[in-house]
Amino acid sequence: MLNEQTDEQLLALALKGNEDAFTALYRRRQGPVYRFALHMSASSQVAEEVTQEVFLFLLQRGRDFDPARGALAAYLFGVARNYVRRAMEKSYSESAVTTPAEEDDPALVTEIDPLENIARNQTSKAVWKAVLSLPEHYREVVVLCDLQELSYADAAVALGCALGTIRSRLHRAHEMLVRKLQRTAPALSGFSGDAARCLS
Amino acid sequence: MKCREFMFAAESLTLSQLSLMRNEDAAISEHARECAACGRWLESQTLLDNAMQALRASTARREASPQVEHAVLEVFRATGFASQEAVEPESAAPAAWRLSHLFEYGAYAAVAAALILAVFLGSRLLHDRQMSQHKIQARTGAAPQTIKATTTKTAGTVTSAEELSSARAVKVLRVHERDGYSSTVTGRSDSSAIDSDEYDALMLCDPLICSGDEQVIRMELPANTSTGGSGQPVTADVVVGDDGLVRAMRIVR
Numbered sequence: 001m002l003n004e005q006t007d008e009q010l011l012a013l014a015l016k017g018n019e020d021a022f023t024a025l026y027r028r029r030q031g032p033v034y035r036f037a038l039h040m041s042a043s044s045q046v047a048e049e050v051t052q053e054v055f056l057f058l059l060q061r062g063r064d065f066d067p068a069r070g071a072l073a074a075y076l077f078g079v080a081r082n083y084v085r086r087a088m089e090k091s092y093s094e095s096a097v098t099t100p101a102e103e104d105d106p107a108l109v110t111e112i113d114p115l116e117n118i119a120r121n122q123t124s125k126a127v128w129k130a131v132l133s134l135p136e137h138y139r140e141v142v143v144l145c146d147l148q149e150l151s152y153a154d155a156a157v158a159l160g161c162a163l164g165t166i167r168s169r170l171h172r173a174h175e176m177l178v179r180k181l182q183r184t185a186p187a188l189s190g191f192s193g194d195a196a197r198c199l200s
Numbered sequence: 201m202k203c204r205e206f207m208f209a210a211e212s213l214t215l216s217q218l219s220l221m222r223n224e225d226a227a228i229s230e231h232a233r234e235c236a237a238c239g240r241w242l243e244s245q246t247l248l249d250n251a252m253q254a255l256r257a258s259t260a261r262r263e264a265s266p267q268v269e270h271a272v273l274e275v276f277r278a279t280g281f282a283s284q285e286a287v288e289p290e291s292a293a294p295a296a297w298r299l300s301h302l303f304e305y306g307a308y309a310a311v312a313a314a315l316i317l318a319v320f321l322g323s324r325l326l327h328d329r330q331m332s333q334h335k336i337q338a339r340t341g342a343a344p345q346t347i348k349a350t351t352t353k354t355a356g357t358v359t360s361a362e363e364l365s366s367a368r369a370v371k372v373l374r375v376h377e378r379d380g381y382s383s384t385v386t387g388r389s390d391s392s393a394i395d396s397d398e399y400d401a402l403m404l405c406d407p408l409i410c411s412g413d414e415q416v417i418r419m420e421l422p423a424n425t426s427t428g429g430s431g432q433p434v435t436a437d438v439v440v441g442d443d444g445l446v447r448a449m450r451i452v453r
Contacts, residue, residue: 014276019273019276019277022273022276023269023273026269026272026273027269030263030264030268030269031262031263031264033264034262034263034264035259035260035262035263038259038262039255039259044262047262047264048264048265048267048268051264051268052264052268052271052272055272056272056275059272059275059276059279060279064301069300120254120257120258121258123250123251123254123255124251124254124255124257124258124259126251127248127251127252127254127255128255131255145214145215146214146215146216146249146252146256147252147255147256147259149214149216149256152214167211167212170214171211174215174245174248177248178244178245178247178248181247181248181251
């Protein structure tokens with residue numbers, strides 16, 4: 001029953017004191033929020049803190065959410081983004097997050113062919129490292145659009161900027177990622193050669 | 201398709217959409233085959249998409265620990281929903297929300313400021329208008345009293361400046377009192393302001409001599425002086441120059 005409700009309906013019920021609705025909303029949205037924070041910070045500790053803060057914020061300020069301005073998911077990502085920034089400013093230097101932590105490695109293990117698994121893990125780590133080395137405003141759009149698969153419009157709501165800004169940042173971020181991967185991991189997944197855009 | 205069109209189309213797509221279109225969109229795939237640079241670029245984007253998919257898949261199962269859920273639900277149970285407004289960080293809201301709130305509050309402030317300004321200007325305008333009315337009343341209101349006081353000897357009535365037929369600005373200067381009739385004296389700053397169509401000139405005056413201010417005196421003349429026995433007094437406006445000579449006159453009633 002509650003699973004068929006939209007996020008906004010669940011939030012409305014939760015704010016009226018319906019614990020089941022809040023639990024359903026939490027379970028539906030905590031994963032993406034956690035992964036967003038994880039991809040941004042490469043730290044499961046930060047990701048957990050941010051997830052908790054985001055939902056506490058929703059309890060405190062949920063009435064301020066206006067569905068006319070965007071989806072609740074985008075709103076949550078926007079809140080999460082601010083908490084990630086705070087957390088990283090507070091206790092993690094940029095150098096600390098340029099490499100995915102070893103503690104995150106077990107999750108990269110899958111049940112497929114071990115060799116393929118290793119290759120995929122290497123690719124994942126290489127691309128994650130490249131993502132983490134991006135400037136923050138590029139990293140945000142990559143994580144939201146490419147990893148969280150948000151639409152440009154929802155990403156624009158989450159980051160509070162124009163659709164065109166999201167598009168251009170993403171395009172630029174992709175070019176930077178390709179260059180980084182060509183430099184750092186040319187053997188991985190065939191990243192080699194010149195991939196400069198043609199403007200003729 | 202040209203390279204620019206190809207890039208324009210590609211930029212509007214996400215990585216996964218672009219990988220999809222590579223196989224499904226004939227124009228894109230054809231251009232990628234024809235143009236080596238665009239082909240290489242599209243290939244790099246596809247590889248990037250594959251790498252992103254790998255990263256996405258590797259972290260797809262990651263989520264917050266049950267302790268987080270437990271902590272959040274504890275807070276939910278402890279939260280009184282009626283007293284939520286006083287709590288903390290507005291600054292964690294997405295920038296768009298904060299900005300929209302700012303604009304909203306700004307709009308309210310602007311409307312309030314406009315209302316205050318309108319009330320202030322309105323009151324100033326009203327005050328100025330009242331002040332000017334007071335001034336006029338002070339000028340016009342004093343005259344009838346004086347006139348009444350000075351016309352005890354006469355049988356006629358005295359009119360105030362506002363009752364004079366002219367719509368132009370008229371100042372009551374003083375009251376002349378003569379035997380047998382009363383008069384209200386008004387002045388005009390400009391001698392040319394006298395409407396010569398209504399007045400009958402009583403003397404021809406040299407412009408060098410008659411260039412000074414003139415006064416209009418409303419007089420009530422005894423009936424026998426002008427009408428010869430109708431019994432009603434006659435009201436007349438008389439234009440008198442500074443030299444005391446009558447320039448013109450008209451019968452009002």
